[in-house]
Amino acid sequence: MPVLLEMQGISKRFGGTQALERVDFSVDRGEVVGLLGENGAGKSTLIKILAGVHRMDQGAIFIDGKPVAIHTPQDAQRLGIAVIYQELNLTPNQTVAENVFLHHPQRMNGVLGKIGILDHRRRERETAELLAQLGITGLDLQRKVGELSVAFQQLTEIAKALALDARLIVMDEPTSALPDDEVEHLFDIIRRLRERGLGVVFVSHRLNEVRAICDRVVVLRDGKNAGALPINEATDARLITMMVGRSIDNLYPKRPTTPGDIVLEVQGLTRHGIIEDISFHIRAGEVVGLAGLVGSGRTEVARAIFGADRIDKGIIRLNGKEVRIRSPQEAREFGIGYVPEDRKAQGLVLGMTVGNNVTLAVLRQIARWRHIIDRSVLDSVAQRYVHELQVKPPRIDLPVESLSGGNQQKVVLAKWLAADLKVLLLDEPTRGIDVGAKAEIHGLIDELAHRGMAILLISSELPEVLAMSDRILVMCEGRLAGELSREEATQERILALASGKK
Ligand SMILES: Nc1ncnc2c1ncn2[C@@H]1O[C@H](COP(=O)(O)OP(=O)(O)OP(=O)(O)O)[C@@H](O)[C@H]1O
Ligand SMILES: [Mg+2]
Numbered sequence: 001m002p003v004l005l006e007m008q009g010i011s012k013r014f015g016g017t018q019a020l021e022r023v024d025f026s027v028d029r030g031e032v033v034g035l036l037g038e039n040g041a042g043k044s045t046l047i048k049i050l051a052g053v054h055r056m057d058q059g060a061i062f063i064d065g066k067p068v069a070i071h072t073p074q075d076a077q078r079l080g081i082a083v084i085y086q087e088l089n090l091t092p093n094q095t096v097a098e099n100v101f102l103h104h105p106q107r108m109n110g111v112l113g114k115i116g117i118l119d120h121r122r123r124e125r126e127t128a129e130l131l132a133q134l135g136i137t138g139l140d141l142q143r144k145v146g147e148l149s150v151a152f153q154q155l156t157e158i159a160k161a162l163a164l165d166a167r168l169i170v171m172d173e174p175t176s177a178l179p180d181d182e183v184e185h186l187f188d189i190i191r192r193l194r195e196r197g198l199g200v201v202f203v204s205h206r207l208n209e210v211r212a213i214c215d216r217v218v219v220l221r222d223g224k225n226a227g228a229l230p231i232n233e234a235t236d237a238r239l240i241t242m243m244v245g246r247s248i249d250n251l252y253p254k255r256p257t258t259p260g261d262i263v264l265e266v267q268g269l270t271r272h273g274i275i276e277d278i279s280f281h282i283r284a285g286e287v288v289g290l291a292g293l294v295g296s297g298r299t300e301v302a303r304a305i306f307g308a309d310r311i312d313k314g315i316i317r318l319n320g321k322e323v324r325i326r327s328p329q330e331a332r333e334f335g336i337g338y339v340p341e342d343r344k345a346q347g348l349v350l351g352m353t354v355g356n357n358v359t360l361a362v363l364r365q366i367a368r369w370r371h372i373i374d375r376s377v378l379d380s381v382a383q384r385y386v387h388e389l390q391v392k393p394p395r396i397d398l399p400v401e402s403l404s405g406g407n408q409q410k411v412v413l414a415k416w417l418a419a420d421l422k423v424l425l426l427d428e429p430t431r432g433i434d435v436g437a438k439a440e441i442h443g444l445i446d447e448l449a450h451r452g453m454a455i456l457l458i459s460s461e462l463p464e465v466l467a468m469s470d471r472i473l474v475m476c477e478g479r480l481a482g483e484l485s486r487e488e489a490t491q492e493r494i495l496a497l498a499s500g501k502k
Contacts, residue, residue, distance in 0.1 A: 002065025010059035027199035034214035038434040039406025040392035052076040082161030092146025151182035179294035252467035260284035263454035269314035282454035289469030335422035347412035355382035355396030361419035385414035
């Protein structure tokens with residue numbers, strides 16, 4: 001029997017960028033294929049060609065051995081291909097049931113009664129059946145999708161795909177915004193899809209997840225095939241070498257530090273119902289990890305310090321002096337930077353070039369003491385960080401929205417690294433970032449700490465928190481549940497504190 005999907009010799013060019021060059025890719029029935037590669041390697045482009053979003057310049061696509069033409073998303077849908085994008089594709093103001101049947105004319109007709117009145121009951125019953133097939137219960141079908149957690153939104157997308165009788169489901173970084181327990185749940189569902197004979201493509205930068213769920217991995221590098229491995233041969237070392245083209249000896253380059261004076265001190269920080277009585281300090285040169293489950297209030301602590309949310313109580317001191325920070329603008333003037341978790345929405349100015357985004361924060365600083373700003377100085381600053389973070393392509397003149405997801409994140413990070421700061425609040429700084437750049441970012445965090453910056457590192461990746469922090473604070477339900485020194489911290493101890501077990 002021919003394989004389910006076969007893509008042959010796929011090429012795609014965007015202006016001066018060869019995003020894909022004669023790439024081969026295939027998925028069999030009941031197979032989960034991991035698609036791996038560095039940021040900008042071409043994963044999303046390959047997926048978008050399959051989805052009918054981009055037209056390939058060259059190549060051929062076969063389904064069940066027959067050549068197919070995919071020119072529009074409707075073509076892809078008709079062929080049973082469903083894509084769940086990083087940015088979910090739901091209509092936030094409609095209910096779960098409405099979303100599931102949104103693009104399905106036949107089924108819509110089916111749930112239209114004799115005289116064309118929508119049979120809500122029936123639509124809900126069918127949606128519930130689809131969800132039950134996935135082992136999903138407890139999702140209120142009347143809820144508006146915009147009010148659901150990312151995990152439930154994703155489940156709605158999957159149910160939507162099933163409603164469309166999809167045979168191949170492609171998930172572009174589905175886990176990057178999911179808490180750990182939801183990742184497990186998603187994996188259960190992927191296993192069910194596999195048992196039913198569907199093909200699944202799974203894109204992720206987290207190698208342990210890829211190993212947990214995939215049967216085979218295909219690696220792209222610079223828009224070309226870099227190799228493929230059955231999962232039992234896919235060690236971290238082999239995958240990294242395939243993705244990056246070299247081995248990475250040290251993912252967590254941290255040198256010992258001697259912390260200096262206290263730079264940031266927070267006392268009794270409170271936003272009623274969200275965070276309660278948070279007190280801690282960070283010294284110059286110190287990296288303090290902030291761990292906790294998703295929803296435990298880590299981001300809210302950072303936002304409160306940065307002046308993004310109003311606080312009800314609490315004192316913030318900088319270098320021993322009490323300060324009132326009423327807005328992010330004021331925070332920046334005090335020398336505090338914040339790399340937000342949701343970078344697309346909060347970190348970038350779309351429509352501006354990469355270079356201008358990087359120098360945005362620097363510009364504000366320079367503008368305070370000089371009115372005429374030398375463009376070439378800014379450009380060289382931008383160029384330097386684009387180079388250090390391995391932004392691809394390494395060009396500061398491109399519009400930032402033309403970069404791949406992970407490269408856009410690097411630009412946000414570069415913006416704050418380039419600014420001259422006392423305190424840097426990093427919220428999930430390496431989420432969605434490939435291994436090579438991850439090591440680079442860890443190196444930069446270490447470097448900034450050595451230059452005397454006080455750094456708060458929020459991360460759900462425990463190996464990252466453990467390896468990069470001098471001390472670790474753990475949050476649970478809006479409160480600090482405990483503090484662990486670098487020596488005493490282990491994954492188990494962090495998780496115990498985070499889940500409220502003392
Ligand atoms: N619409 C576009 N216009 C111009 N260039 C683009 C466009 N979409 C992608 N590119 C370029 O094509 C290359 C591949 O990007 P793609 O988004 O496929 O990478 P990716 O492997 O998905 O990366 P990531 O892990 O960061 O999501 C990149 O160099 C990117 O800048
Ligand atoms: Mg991508």
